[in-house]
Amino acid sequence: MMHNYMSKPVLIILGLICAALAVADFFSTRHSSLGIADMPLFYCVTGFVAYAALIFMAKALRRLVSRPENYYGREAIDTESEAKHD
């Protein structure tokens, strides 16, 4: 698994940055032409939710379209050895 790079210190630093950015939102008032985007924490929530939603939708898509690597056989490069080609 890939957990070893998502160690505690990394997560803590990331968490602190996010907290600081979230707090910063309450010290500024935005006046864009987009009403909804002026709500506090709009971009924080959008970033998190959009990312998670995207991953779950991609996983659903994968069930539908994923095939073995040799699906197209010799007419595709997918199973060719890469080492020799330059």
Add this chain to the structure above:
Amino acid sequence: MTSLVMPSLVYFAAACLAPLIPHARARAALLLGVPVLAAATFLGATYGTSHIVPLFDIRLKIFRLDALSYVFALIFSLAAFLSLLYAAHIRDRLEQVSTLIYAGSAIGAVFAGDLVTLFVFWEGTAIASVFLIWSRRTEGAYFTGLRYITAQIASGLLLLIGIVLFYRDTGSVAFEHMTLDSVATWCIFLAFGIKCAFPLLHNWLQDSYPAATLTGTVTLSAFTTKLAVYALARGFAGTEYLIYIGVVMTLFPVFFAAIENNLRRVLSYSLNNQLGFMVVGIGIGTPLALDGTVAHAFVHIIYKSLLFMSVGAVLLRTGSDKASDLGGLWKRMPLTMFFCIVGALSISAFPLFSGFIAKSLIVSASEPHLWVWAALMVASVGVLEHAGIKIPYSMFFGHRSAADAQKVEEAPLHMIIAMALASGFCIAIGIWPELLYGLLPYPVEYVPYTSDHVVTQLQLLFFALLAFAFLMRTGLYPPEYRSINLDTDWLYRRFGPRLAVSTAALVTRVWRVLGRRTSALTNDIISLRLPANGATTGAMVFWIAILLGFVLCLAYL
């Protein structure tokens, strides 16, 4: 100005000369000089310079220098230089010559002031570029190249049909702004659309770019699609359809990129998504949006080449460009990792990197269209996912099997220099946006670095990163394994051929059954023998009817 040397001719002359130079280093040095020399021919020229050549009763404007063609020719020259530097170790003359003709054709097309000249160079890019795929010299690459060239030629043919009809309609072949009100302009629009990888016309891109040589992919990523963006910006700015097309382009590749295992294919989907931003900008068509498109094309060419270079360097050293094979390389290839992360931060539009100052123009221009703006926000998070996180993470961090198992070296020096140069541009443009803004076709009053803008962008990106960390920790992030994903190319790679085979079998069967039961007379009509064979007048009438029908169809076009 008749003494003007066309920049593309410099490339073509070099393409004729280069193969004759036996010494490999001398040849590489000559190649590097070509983009510089070619750029020198137009850098000092003033806007409005043009060169007209009469051909029969048509006046061809084979060279037109204005703000739009200047900035695209400039970035194409830079891309050609970086690609050739990155490929300095290549000894394959075929690949070198096709790179020169490809880049020269792209620059020639950008300077084309009329549609006929555009067509010639348009085909030049198609034919030259396929050799970057065939240079891989494997069976899979051969078939992939065939599919690629079919799509490119289809685009060229549509363009030719469009030009002929356009000339018949208007009596002019000038390449200026067009509206979608005739068959002619629709043909031209679709021709541009194929090269620009519009949704459903896009699959040639993801199919072929990962199949080229590792240096060839870097070259391919710069020219074809951005030439199409240029052509759309010149011909169809403000066409509303482009907003919808662009939005779809920014969104759907994001999902495919997230589950794709081949990293060069991930970057190809990413390229498709980036083109979407540019197409949206062209569709909106305001000066701010068009500036955004041009700026985005400019910075995109640099950071996308940079990302392809880093994957190429890893491919060179490890023999694989698949996420499932890679990981843990940060210790072995620290410089490549650094440059890859610069590219990743640039494409994700982190403040102080080039993507930020370019994409902001398009996103700001989209604000009057709320849902377009919202879609671009989501697409921006998607960019961070596949290009900002997945590419560097899966090569340099991720699981660590590949790096530990073998002794992997850092990338060769010339590749490092090419990546360092590209990184330098990404950072310099990010810090001093006025360097780029000064080149754009319309005056820019936009200020990217306001506290609001920087904070909201960082919020978007860091909370997305937080979501990534969360999904990683909980094991919900999709694992990488060896696989391919079906896309619309399945229709012509699998479904179409199988349908044809089964239809043929069915027809043969019906034919046989019919043949047994019908009389000699009906057989004569069915087989449509020519009169000279002593057959019926019925056959002749039948053929004449077909011919007349065909002529009738032509008349309606």
